[in-house]
Amino acid sequence: MPTYKLEAIVLRTREYGETDRLVTLLDRDGVRRTALAKGVRRPRSSLAAGLQPFTYSRLLLWRGRSLDGISQVQVIDGLRGLREDLHAFAAATYVAELAEAFTQEGAPSPGVFNVVLGVLRELAASRGDGQAQAVLLRHAEMRLLDLAGLGIELDRCLACGRELGPGHPPAGYSAELGGAVCAACRPGRPGASPLDPAAWQVLRRVRLPALQAARRLRVEPEVIRRAAEITATHLVYNLGRPFRSPAFLAILGEVKAGGPVRVPEAATGTGGGDGQRRNGP
Numbered sequence: 661m662p663t664y665k666l667e668a669i670v671l672r673t674r675e676y677g678e679t680d681r682l683v684t685l686l687d688r689d690g691v692r693r694t695a696l697a698k699g700v701r702r703p704r705s706s707l708a709a710g711l712q713p714f715t716y717s718r719l720l721l722w723r724g725r726s727l728d729g730i731s732q733v734q735v736i737d738g739l740r741g742l743r744e745d746l747h748a749f750a751a752a753t754y755v756a757e758l759a760e761a762f763t764q765e766g767a768p769s770p771g772v773f774n775v776v777l778g779v780l781r782e783l784a785a786s787r788g789d790g791q792a793q794a795v796l797l798r799h800a801e802m803r804l805l806d807l808a809g810l811g812i813e814l815d816r817c818l819a820c821g822r823e824l825g826p827g828h829p830p831a832g833y834s835a836e837l838g839g840a841v842c843a844a845c846r847p848g849r850p851g852a853s854p855l856d857p858a859a860w861q862v863l864r865r866v867r868l869p870a871l872q873a874a875r876r877l878r879v880e881p882e883v884i885r886r887a888a889e890i891t892a893t894h895l896v897y898n899l900g901r902p903f904r905s906p907a908f909l910a911i912l913g914e915v916k917a918g919g920p921v922r923v924p925e926a927a928t929g930t931g932g933g934d935g936q937r938r939n940g941p
């Protein structure tokens with residue numbers, strides 16, 4: 661049987677058959693793949709450790725007719741910190757959900773892998789720092805939107821075209837237009853959400869490709885929350901799909917901010933995998 665090697669992050673796993681799992685992988689070229697891990701739920705399976713959600717591994721796969729299978733796994737980075745902090749785990753689940761939304765099965769999406777691995781590593785090291793985690797999630801959202809050509813326009817008003825800045829501050833965000841509108845134009849856009857200069861600055865900073873810019877950012881939780889409302893609106897408007905991760909739902913107010921975060925079952929592979937998923941084999 662022909663085989664091939666791959667370095668990939670495990671985005672998600674779900675149960676399959678009696679002892680198997682289907683594993684959603686993101687490889688270094690930004691190709692999303694679904695592969696079969698046979699017998700991984702048996703005790704002492706040699707595959708189990710390297711196929712935990714968010715693990716970065718080196719894999720050997722065999723080519724199947726409809727589905728490829730995983731025959732060997734070697735952990736490159738277990739990102740253990742993600743499993744020691746529920747909020748970091750929830751945030752990572754959201755990053756994985758974003759990664760799925762911005763990639764295609766079998767086709768490359770350049771740049772996505774580096775954003776995802778970089779943010780997961782920072783989250784794993786975030787040690788319960790909720791503010792840092794929130795900034796990292798905004799970085800992931802803005803970077804993935806920009807890479808997909810769906811970025812939020814923040815440099816000029818999309819109604820009058822004038823450049824935004826201290827002398828001409830932003831006042832709103834229009835999902836329909838795809839970005840910011842100035843104070844003069846906002847009244848003419850009744851559907852626009854509020855976008856104040858502080859949240860606007862945060863969004864401009866976190867979209868910079870260097871992760872360090874996001875890592876060093878220290879802002880009021882309230883400002884990052886307002887920035888999150890803009891990215892959430894933009895994502896749903898442009899991708900046309902709902903996100904189910906707790907970290908995303910928290911933004912929408914469905915989960916009380918700072919409240920208990922439930923580790924989603926689907927992400928841990930202990931259940932929940934069923935016909936609702938989009939990319940079955």
Ligand SMILES: [Zn+2]
Pocket residue numbers: 817818819820821822841842843844845846
């Ligand atoms: Zn304007």
